[in-house]
Amino acid sequence: MMPPSLPQKPPAPEPGAIGRALDLGALESRVLRAAGSPLVRGGLIIVAGIVTGNILGFFRVGLMAYLLGTHSAADTMAVAIGPIDTLNQALIATIVFAFVPMLTERSGAERTSLFLKVTRLFTGLFFCLSTVALVLSPQIIRVLAPGLPAVWAPQAILLFRIGALSFVPVGVAAIHSALLFTDRRFVAPAFHQAVLNIFTILGAAALWKAVGVYGFAIGYITGACIQLGIVWTAARSNLPSGGAPECEIHWREIVSKPASILLYGVLLSLNVTATRAYATHVGPGTAAALDYCMRCIGVPLTFLISPISNSLLPEIARLRSLFRLREAFRLIDRTLVLAGLASVAACAIGVAIREPVIALLFQRGSFTADSTRLVSSVFLGFAPSLIGGSLLELTGRSLFALDRPWLPLAASAIPVLCNVALLWSLPTPAPAFIGMGASVGLLTGFAVLFLSARARRAHWLAES
DSSP states (O other): OOOOOOOOOOOOOOHHHHHHHHHHHHHHHHHHHHHTOHHHHHHHHHHHHHHHHHHHHHHHHHHHHHHHTTSHHHHHHHHHHHHHHHHHHHHHHHHHHHHHHHHHTOOHHHHHHHHHHHHHHHHHHHHHHHHHHHHTHHHHHHHHOTTSOGGGHHHHHHHHHHHHTTHHHHHHHHHHHHHHHHTTOOHHHHTHHHHHHHHHHHHHHHHHHHHTTHHHHHHHHHHHHHHHHHHHHHHHTTSOSSOOOOOOSOHHHHHHHHHHHHHHHHHHHHHHHHHHHHHHHHOTTHHHHHHHHHHHHHHHHHHHHHHHHHHHHHHHHHHHHTTOHHHHHHHHHHHHHHHHHHHHHHHHHHHHTHHHHHHHHHOSTTOOHHHHHHHHHHHHHHTTHHHHHHHHHHHHHHHHHTTOOHHHHHHTTHHHHHHHHHHHHOSSOOGGGTTHHHHHHHHHHHHHHHHHHHHTHHHHHHHO
16 A cells, blocks of 8 residues: 655745746836826826827818818918917917926915916916907918918908917916916816817817808817816816915016027927918918828827927936936937937838828818828928927927026027028929928927037036
8 A cells, every 4th residue: 555645845936936026026016106106197197188189180180181172271271270279389388388397386375376376467468469369360361371362361361360269268278287287187288189179170060061161260269268167177176265365476587487488489380380381372272281291290299209208308307406417418318319210210101101191091072182192292391390390399398407498499490590591492382392491490400409509518517
């Protein structure tokens, strides 16, 4: 008879297995902690807002292409609503970038008093901006669309006037968004562009038979007002019910804070505005074709700039506060190399497959095969602006984070100056050439800014 089997002692785990288990446990713990971090959650919400806004932006432009194609009616939309949309985005970025740090430095009643003073002060400025735009709209349209046929000018003027009404709700909403970002409440402000796009789509679809192209502008202003209501409700819910003390910060300091940032954004946006104005001389539908190209380029540009800058700029500011500028410069250089490689790859792929992609995105309804060829031709010269635009923006924002604003501010004027000079020198307008000035200007602006910053690094290091 066989002896009964003795219970076997479990084999001792290998030291390497214990180390791997501990490593996995530590990694899992870090992942769980990161998932619970307000900063990580906020970053994910912001990315979700960007993705949603860009997806809806494609539907918005796709609806415009379906209904208007590349005809003169589409040009009026491009020259009237395009600059207003660009200026609104500059206002949002400026207000948030300028006032989130100021609000973060304060708490309680002091933060509330600053927020209320900023709201009162800038609401008046936004009303003035809308009033000037409404009164001077005929002259502004002549500047924005010098080649637009006279028969289409009244439509462009009325579209511009409807769109100009959005300056007040968009600007005031940006101030409330800055307070929400300060309180780490990201949902309401993160989906600003998504709300604008969805109501623009709904307005155009619902009002097309009644008012035609004006439905886009009516939907746009409706979306701006709805977004203001959303962020106003969210921000005011956390404000104390009692009165706040009078803010002691002088109004000049409050106004001067965002001035350089806004001027930087406006100068950069003039590069595209000049290109759009030139496009009205080339032929009917060319200005609209440029806007379709901007949507195709704007999506990768957003995803190159926004996620990188959201993580890069706070780190640069932290290193600057610790007087570790060498590390900050190395971080900037590595980021620019990665962004440069990514933008070159995206540009090359976009140029190679532009025609089938444009046909897939837009070719239906009033957007014909001829429209596809026109937009593809414009895209050819405009695509390299993705490279210069991403590198210039990342370099400029990094220098703002280093508290060196005047160099990027001066460099932001270079693209539009190069663009205008190149466009004026072209003997024969052609769709493939209208974006060339914008692309060359952005690349030149980046090169000048980068080389100037490199030349001054030793001086900045000595100062620190």
